[in-house]
Amino acid sequence: xxxxxxxxxxxxxxxxxxxxxxxxxxxxxxxxxxxxxxxxxxxxxxxxxxxxxxxxxxxxxxxxxxxxxxxxxxxxxxxxxxxxxxxxxxxxxxxxxxxxxxxxxxxxxxxxxxxxxxxxxxxxxxxxxxxxxxxxxxxxxxxxxxxxxxxxxxxxxxxxxxxxxxxxxxxxxxxxxxxxxxxxxxxxxxxxxxxxxxxxxxxxxxxxxxxxxxxxxxxxxxxxxxxxxxxxxxxxxxxxxxxxxxxxxxxxxxxxxxxxxxxxxxxxxxxxxxxxxxxxxxxxxxxxxxxxxxxxxxxxxxxxxxxxxxxxxxxxxxxxxxxxxxxxxxxxxxxxxxxxxxxxxxxxxxxxxxxxxxxxxxxxxxxxxxxxxxxxxxxxxxxxxxxxxxxxxxxxxxxxxxxxxxxxxxxxxxxxxxxxxxxxxxxxxxxxxxxxxxxxxxxxxxxxxxxxxxxxxx
Numbered sequence: 309x310x311x312x313x314x315x316x317x318x319x320x321x322x323x324x325x326x327x328x329x330x331x332x333x334x335x336x337x338x339x340x341x342x343x344x345x346x347x348x349x350x351x352x353x354x355x356x357x358x359x360x361x362x363x364x365x366x367x368x369x370x371x372x373x374x375x376x377x378x379x380x381x382x383x384x385x386x387x388x389x390x391x392x393x394x395x396x397x398x399x400x401x402x403x404x405x406x407x408x409x410x411x412x413x414x415x416x417x418x419x420x421x422x423x424x425x426x427x428x429x430x431x432x433x434x435x436x437x438x439x440x441x442x443x444x445x446x447x448x449x450x451x452x453x454x455x456x457x458x459x460x461x462x463x464x465x466x467x468x469x470x471x472x473x474x475x476x477x478x479x480x481x482x483x484x485x486x487x488x489x490x491x492x493x494x495x496x497x498x499x500x501x502x503x504x505x506x507x508x509x510x511x512x513x514x515x516x517x518x519x520x521x522x523x524x525x526x527x528x529x530x531x532x533x534x535x536x537x538x539x540x541x542x543x544x545x546x547x548x549x550x551x552x553x554x555x556x557x558x559x560x561x562x563x564x565x566x567x568x569x570x571x572x573x574x575x576x577x578x579x580x581x582x583x584x585x586x587x588x589x590x591x592x593x594x595x596x597x598x599x600x601x602x603x604x605x606x607x608x609x610x611x612x613x614x615x616x617x618x619x620x621x622x623x624x625x626x627x628x629x630x631x632x633x634x635x636x637x638x639x640x641x642x643x644x645x646x647x648x649x650x651x652x653x654x655x656x657x658x659x660x661x662x663x664x665x666x667x668x669x670x671x672x673x674x675x676x677x678x679x680x681x682x683x684x685x686x687x688x689x690x691x692x693x694x695x696x697x698x699x700x701x702x703x704x705x706x707x708x709x710x711x712x713x714x715x716x717x718x719x720x721x722x723x724x725x726x727x728x729x730x731x732x733x734x735x736x737x738x739x740x741x742x743x744x745x746x747x748x749x750x751x752x753x754x755x756x757x758x759x760x761x762x763x764x765x766x
Contacts, residue, residue, distance in 0.1 A: 330361040387434040392656035402729040421737025450763035467573035491599040528559035574627035587640035
């Protein structure tokens with residue numbers, strides 16, 4: 309459904325053919341694995357992207373087993389170094405639960421290090437450049453702000469609210485395969501259509517504010533795909549009823565996310581990671597329907613509950629009077645550092661190789677033979693994990709970046725049975741004083757804004 313942007317697998321012949329092929333392969337896996345597992349007796353099952361069809365069968369069988377530890381593995385979202393990073397998850401839904409993690413939220417209390425600020429800035433620079441194949445956004449145009457407004461049909465100096473509209477098909481597909489983490493029951497979560505309707509209603513009651521409805525690039529043919537989403541028809545029908553202070557930033561009109569960020573007074577977000585990008589530039593952001601968001605903690609912006617037009621309008625009036633500032637940006641930069649740098653393992657940053665272990669000759673061999681093998685293995689794994697944890701602690705105290713293998717082992721050993729992703733969090737470097745941190749972030753934002761204005765990204 310994601311590949312073909314269809315509401316169901318029978319919508320086109322191509323989507324149906326692909327589904328039948330995947331179903332056949334999944335059936336092979338479902339028949340074979342229950343026979344293979346007893347022969348191998350695995351203690352851990354490592355799955356890259358559990359939503360691929362055969363991977364999903366493997367995942368479900370592992371999760372049903374009491375003897376196998378599930379380990380979800382993926383590359384992180386750190387664009388400049390994506391393929392040298394490892395994110396390790398506890399369940400299928402864990403990748404959506406960073407905002408619910410007590411370890412990650414606690415790590416937000418630690419100011420950034422000099423290195424982390426440079427690395428987050430590098431990540432944001434890559435998003436601006438838009439050259440990575442996994443980044444939907446296109447590069448900024450470097451047009452003057454007056455010209456950007458003219459293209460979008462804005463002819464006054466009123467505040468500008470950018471409404472960030474996500475792509476419905478990703479949420480729909482995730483919910484259908486049981487991968488959507490439900491903070492509230494799924495039928496109580498707002499849809500993209502509801503968000504648009506509520507935002508249009510607020511725009512009608514705030515004629516002194518310009519509203520730009522920015523459509524997600526995935527809805528239309530874009531640099532990654534050539535397919536138009538059927539969801540765009542319904543969205544365009546809703547937007548046809550817009551008031552005169554509403555304009556549309558559609559894929560293909562030549563105005564990118566960072567162009568509209570240059571003229572934005574504040575953002576209004578539903579579930580898009582673009583809200584975090586706005587915050588990182590110091591732009592205030594309103595979030596509609598807190599349980600829907602998993603890209604960043606909603607408290608980084610103003611929060612609006614569902615179907616509350618009065619509260620929504622109050623938040624809009626509050627946001628338009630909040631100036632763009634580094635105070636807004638710093639928590640967003642910390643969140644980027646926590647999720648992209650501290651909570652994942654960076655293989656290419658290895659600064660120390662753990663010394664090889666010297667095999668020891670087993671003692672009391674006769675006694676070992678009397679103890680059941682399963683019990684010996686269990687005790688051995690526990691003792692080995694304690695030694696590894698001790699080594700990781702020693703390494704982390706002596707250098708900035710622990711050895712990547714030891715770090716992976718420590719993260720896996722720290723897994724619990726919760727769906728919530730609570731990884732170990734390593735601060736990459738020495739935390740700054742908050743004042744120094746703020747000054748450094750302000751300097752990097754100034755460079756980013758200059759790069760956007762002139763479209764020069766190193």
